[in-house]
Amino acid sequence: MSLFFLITAAIAIGGTLAAMTRRNPIHCILSLALGLVGVAGVYLALGAQFVGFTQILVYVGAVAILATFALMMTQGHIVSALIEPRRAFSRSSVSGFVTAAGVFSVLGWAAQSYRPLTPSTQQAPAAGAKEVGVALMHTYVLPLEVIGVLLTAALIGAVVIALPSEEERS
Amino acid sequence: MSTNLLALLPELVLTITGVLVMVLEPVIPAGKSRKPLGWLAILGSLLSGLAAFYQLQIVNAQGTLTAFYSTIQIDPFSIFFHLLIAAVVLVTLLGSLDYFESPITHAGEYFALVLFGAVGMMFMTSSVELLMVFIGLEISSISTYILAGFRKGRATASESSIKYFLLGSFATAFFLYGVALIYGATGSTSIGPIAAGLAITRTPTMAILAVAMVLIGLGFKVSAAPFHVWTPDVYQGAPAPVVGLMSTAPKAAAFAVLLRFLFNGTPMLHGHWILLIEILAVASMCLGNLGALKQHDVKRLLAYSSIAHAGYLLVAFTGTHQNAVAGACFYTATYAAMNVGAFLVLSQLSGFSERIRSIEDFTGLALKRPGMSALLGFFLLSLIGIPFTGGFFGKFYVFSGALQNGHVWLGIVGLANSGVACFYYLRLLAAIYSRPTSDSVAYIPVRKVTAPAAVALAATALATLGLGILPNKLVHLVERATPTTTAAVAVQPTQQ
Numbered sequence: 110m111s112l113f114f115l116i117t118a119a120i121a122i123g124g125t126l127a128a129m130t131r132r133n134p135i136h137c138i139l140s141l142a143l144g145l146v147g148v149a150g151v152y153l154a155l156g157a158q159f160v161g162f163t164q165i166l167v168y169v170g171a172v173a174i175l176a177t178f179a180l181m182m183t184q185g186h187i188v189s190a191l192i193e194p195r196r197a198f199s200r201s202s203v204s205g206f207v208t209a210a211g212v213f214s215v216l217g218w219a220a221q222s223y224r225p226l227t228p229s230t231q232q233a234p235a236a237g238a239k240e241v242g243v244a245l246m247h248t249y250v251l252p253l254e255v256i257g258v259l260l261t262a263a264l265i266g267a268v269v270i271a272l273p274s275e276e277e278r279s
Numbered sequence: 280m281s282t283n284l285l286a287l288l289p290e291l292v293l294t295i296t297g298v299l300v301m302v303l304e305p306v307i308p309a310g311k312s313r314k315p316l317g318w319l320a321i322l323g324s325l326l327s328g329l330a331a332f333y334q335l336q337i338v339n340a341q342g343t344l345t346a347f348y349s350t351i352q353i354d355p356f357s358i359f360f361h362l363l364i365a366a367v368v369l370v371t372l373l374g375s376l377d378y379f380e381s382p383i384t385h386a387g388e389y390f391a392l393v394l395f396g397a398v399g400m401m402f403m404t405s406s407v408e409l410l411m412v413f414i415g416l417e418i419s420s421i422s423t424y425i426l427a428g429f430r431k432g433r434a435t436a437s438e439s440s441i442k443y444f445l446l447g448s449f450a451t452a453f454f455l456y457g458v459a460l461i462y463g464a465t466g467s468t469s470i471g472p473i474a475a476g477l478a479i480t481r482t483p484t485m486a487i488l489a490v491a492m493v494l495i496g497l498g499f500k501v502s503a504a505p506f507h508v509w510t511p512d513v514y515q516g517a518p519a520p521v522v523g524l525m526s527t528a529p530k531a532a533a534f535a536v537l538l539r540f541l542f543n544g545t546p547m548l549h550g551h552w553i554l555l556i557e558i559l560a561v562a563s564m565c566l567g568n569l570g571a572l573k574q575h576d577v578k579r580l581l582a583y584s585s586i587a588h589a590g591y592l593l594v595a596f597t598g599t600h601q602n603a604v605a606g607a608c609f610y611t612a613t614y615a616a617m618n619v620g621a622f623l624v625l626s627q628l629s630g631f632s633e634r635i636r637s638i639e640d641f642t643g644l645a646l647k648r649p650g651m652s653a654l655l656g657f658f659l660l661s662l663i664g665i666p667f668t669g670g671f672f673g674k675f676y677v678f679s680g681a682l683q684n685g686h687v688w689l690g691i692v693g694l695a696n697s698g699v700a701c702f703y704y705l706r707l708l709a710a711i712y713s714r715p716t717s718d719s720v721a722y723i724p725v726r727k728v729t730a731p732a733a734v735a736l737a738a739t740a741l742a743t744l745g746l747g748i749l750p751n752k753l754v755h756l757v758e759r760a761t762p763t764t765t766a767a768v769a770v771q772p773t774q775q
Contacts, residue, residue, distance in 0.1 A: 216460075219488050223463070224481040251347040252411050255402060258294055259418045262395040265301065266425035269388050 114154045121147025134180050142173035157236040285337060286346035286353045288330040289361050290401050296323025297394035304387035313386035317376045320390040321731075324372060324397065328365035331358050349469060350408040356762040359608055360404035360535045367528040367615050368397045373735035374623040375520035378631055389429060393524065396422030400532035407470040407543075409458045412536050416454065416500070419532060420447050423525045427517040430631065439516025446499065446509045454496025460489035461544075470544040477547040487551050493540060494555055500533040502526075503593060504562035507586045511570075514582035519633065522578065523622030526585045527615040534592060534607055542600050543762055556596045557689060563590030564696040571703045575637045580703060581621060584662060587700060588614050591677055594693050598680030601761045606680040608757035613661070613669030613746045620739030621658040623732070624651055630726050638707055643715025647725065652711045654740055659704045661743045664697055669746030676754075 124144025131137045145168040152161035245253050284291070300316050300323075307313065335358045338344060344353040372393060379386045399418025406412045424447060428440025462468050464486040465476025477486055499506040514522045541552055567587030574580040592614070595606035628644075628651055629635045645652040661668035674697065682690045728736070746753060 215484075215488055219460075219482060219485040222482060222484060248348045248350075249410065251350045252408075252414050255411070255414050255418070258395055258398055259414060259421065261298075261301075262392060262399075262418055262422050265388050265391055265395070266421055269385050269392075269425055269429070272385075
């Protein structure tokens with residue numbers, strides 16, 4: 110385990126933890142962005158530069174900014190005032206914690222016992238821009254195309270939610 | 280026609296129709312009825328059903344089709360579900376053509392979303408690549424999230440939509456996590472290579488965890504207990520025709536994914552997942568039926584009933600491969616017919632505003648609306664599983680499959696639950712056919728049943744009756760439907 114991995118992993122975990130525990134929504138979003146930078150660092154450490162920089166570009170650059178703007182437009186300070194102060198040992202937080210601990214301990218155990226499928230010393234496949242592009246235009250061309258339908262449906266949904274209907278306008 | 284296009288034909292037809300609906304929507308002046316768009320959508324779903332039928336002829340002649348680098352597999356199994364989804368969408372569209380009252384509330388978007396949602400569901404059933412399944416699942420989910428909240432401005436509608444969206448996204452994340460883990464264990468996300476990889480994997484723990492995660496994700500989508508808590512609230516707030524659609528078509532698609540994934544992808548882990556399926560089945564049957572006993576709202580009652588029916592359907596999974604597929608396919612078809620029918624009756628009775636809701640409101644309904652009451656009664660009897668209705672043979676095939684495979688106690692739990700279920704279905708039925716209390720009947724506005732809705736009601740009633748009297752036709756089709764795993768080796772992208 111390299112030092113770089115440890116640092117990026119700590120940033121990722123710390124950022125997402127803060128995103129869950131901060132009370133101010135703006136702080137949550139900024140912490141989440143930090144966590145996503147940490148995940149991008151892990152990708153870079155694994156040699157997947159393209160995926161790592163895409164992660165920064167899309168999630169930190171676009172999604173986090175979008176979330177901040179959405180919050181500013183919907184007056185997030187009202188939301189934060191509405192949230193009741195959290196008690197550390199409420200029933201929901203304890204049951205959530207126990208479930209999460211169960212899932213992640215099994216997961217950790219499975220990862221600990223992980224052996225690669227083929228025990229050869231084969232190098233991990235490169236995940237550069239070219240390889241990703243080839244995969245998208247070849248094996249995964251249909252999923253890529255069908256995501257268009259997904260986005261169309263989501264866009265129509267946004268129109269339905271955001272635009273007042275004629276009933277509401279009158 | 281190239282194989283690739285042929286394999287996508289029903290989805291292509293629906294997508295093009297959906298796009299046409301959206302393009303034509305702004306052409307129609309504001310304030311005018313959006314009904315022509317509805318007719319266009321109906322034509323599209325009819326054509327897509329015909330396209331699936333055409334695929335069946337091709338598959339009968341040439342055998343299973345695979346397309347797009349083994350992403351899509353067209354076999355009798357996927358064609359069966361394509362036909363079922365196209366039929367449910369067709370009937371739903373017919374039933375909701377006159378559902379929207381005069382100030383038109385995004386009716387054009389409604390038709391488009393139903394069509395796009397169906398595209399996603401169809402992709403789920405024909406795809407043998409879990410990434411593609413995920414995208415299909417997302418298309419179908421996002422469409423239904425929006426459709427659930429279509430009665431805007433009502434608190435229950437917003438509650439319905441937001442609850443469905445938040446919990447649904449959470450469940451999808453579980454599914455995706457499962458796919459990622461199965462990739463870690465087997466090196467593939469494609470059904471055939473997963474089965475091959477499991478045979479040689481050295482980390483079965485991870486694979487078992489992956490199967491459990493996928494089961495959680497899909498268990499939510501089919502509203503199996505203990506992942507069912509969203510169902511009553513969502514069904515209560517969503518428009519009745521939409522509930523008819525979303526309690527059948529996306530569930531059929533999710534069951535199709537489960538059948539393919541469990542029996543073709545992870546047969547090596549049969550001993551592990553069968554236990555999980557049994558727990559889900561027993562919990563769904565018991566919690567669904569017991570929960571329904573104390574409901575007053577008819578839509579909530581039917582929501583709990585749909586949880587119980589998901590449990591019966593999961594019992595089918597304990598049979599042998601062929602019995603499981605045949606039983607589950609037959610049950611989804613009969614359940615779709617009777618449940619869509621029941622919700623169509625509800626939507627025709629109470630309209631967009633849904634003024635009549637509770638069992639008390641239905642008291643003495645038979646006096647005022649004898650035809651509608653008879654239809655609703657018939658669908659309720661089929662949901663109980665009375666002979667000469669589709670529901671009877673559905674339960675018969677499911678439980679006999681489980682018994683043949685030695686799951687006697689599951690059969691007993693299932694039959695006991697069917698007995699419990701009689702209580703609440705008959706309570707509603709008794710209310711309909713009892714003497715009206717002072718104001719309950721006068722309160723019900725009579726809405727004229729339009730021709731398209733009548734056609735839809737007749738179709739669901741005939742299907743329910745037909746499956747109860749002549750089940751053989753469908754049984755022959757579904758017994759052939761057992762999917763085989765072809766294309767064990769995915770084509771790797773060429774590196775140049």
